[in-house]
Amino acid sequence: MTDIDTITELPDGWKRVKVPLPFSLKWVNSYIVPEGTSYTIIDPGLRTEQSERVWEEALQACGIGWEQIARIVLTHQHPDHYGLAGTIQEKSGAPVLMTERSHRYARRLWGGSSEYAEALSALFLSHGMPGELMQSIALNLESFVEKVSPQPGVTYIEAGGQLTLGKRDWLLIDAPGHAYGALCLYDQTKRWMICGDQVLPQITPNVSVVPGEEADPLADFLESLAHLEQYDVELALPGHRDPFAGFRKRIAELQSFHQRRLSEMRNRLARQPLTAFELCENLFGARLRDNPHNLRFAMAETLAHLFHLKNRGLVSSRSKSGVFLYDSESPGAG
Ligand SMILES: [Zn+2]
Structure with missing residues (x-):
């Protein structure tokens, strides 16, 4: 049986599924978005036996068949979000939407080259x-290769464009620094922000130097936070922990965390x-x-x-x- 805590009901028939992770983050948030008779899944999670089982049980509990999954949308390419996309695509036949840059990164890391x-x-x-x-x-x-295999066939979406999701129009916002190619999605009618890992409650999103990507990811991350701060957000849907209010306050906390960390290093x-x-x-x-x-x-x-x-x-x-x-x-x- 699915843990009672696995599926959370959100407004407008949206559901949050906690998909388990075998490391300290504990789970990734996947979102099931109703689209009339079908559904979009956002960020299906890492591929493990346990996560595949959780999806079987969660869909059954929601009365959703694999064939009703019409689309899989990825906020970014990290394995804990992207890993199951190919598996769910195989079961449902659904297209997988992500940015070209995110996809390039996925192929570079898990495409068989040791570069x-x-x-x-x-x-x-x-x-x-x-x-x-x-x-x-x-x-x-x-060890991550098997956790992202099979890799999906991908349809590109890009920042600056729009995506209709749950019968609402979402702005696709470039969100670099944590992952290049990442997107945040913003709906201005209800003021929801799907954040991926760019803004997380309680956890400081990792900002890493990645060979082959930009040389100063922290500059890009801080610039992205300054941009995201301009959006009026009532409900933020993050990739980890729980949906939250207080988006701007959380951004301010992340900004001051990094300034403190930079000072501490200089000291x-x-x-x-x-x-x-x-x-x-x-x-x-x-x-x-x-x-x-x-x-x-x-x-x-x-x-x-x-x-x-x-x-x-x-x-x-x-x-x-x-x-x-x-x-x-x-x-x-x-
Ligand atoms: Zn991530």
Whole structure:
């Protein structure tokens, strides 16, 4: 039986399905949107035996047949959102809608080439990551291929356009920084925002340096928050945790979190020069050595802050025996 907590009723017949994840985020939010006699699914989740079972049970509980799924919409390409898209497409025959840039990223990471893993390894090693930890990260990365397979055939939608969803017109908003190619969807009649992972309650969305993408993702993320802040939002539908009100307040909290983190890094580097890996352990704790998944996010996020500081001329770096050492002449404020 489906856990009583798995399906939440939202206004207008929308449903939120908590699709389980085998890591600390616990679940991803999928949304079922009624379209008359058919349904759109937003972000179906990661492909695992458990998540496939949850979908079987959830659709049964809602009285929805696979053939009634007319469309699958993806806010972004991360495996916990994208992973089941191909499987549900196989069962339903539904088109999968995402941006071309998101799709390019998915093919690059899970399309059978080792180019991305090698580039990530070179990046992390040149920033002080010990080789044996990099190996466990590479293995963890590889383990995601089966969690996103089969990969879907994709129909492109793009930021700046509109999408009709649940008989309402939604603006497709470019939302870079957490994932390039990501979209937020905004409906101005009811003032709902489907956020993906760009704005999350309680959790700070990860902002990572990703080889082959833009060099200063934190600048893009902060710019995106400043843009999203302009929308009047009554109900935000995030990719994790629960739907929430107070969208602007949450954006302000995320902005001040990053400013604090940037200051803290400058303070630490003003005391002594450090590699990105040392700074990462300094900030997140050495316990992450046992969790390659979280270590990858922590390291890539540390790099995102460092690259942002360096871009703004607030820290400097030099290479010492092939490893970058970061230094700050002046501490950050606060
Ligand atoms: Zn994500």
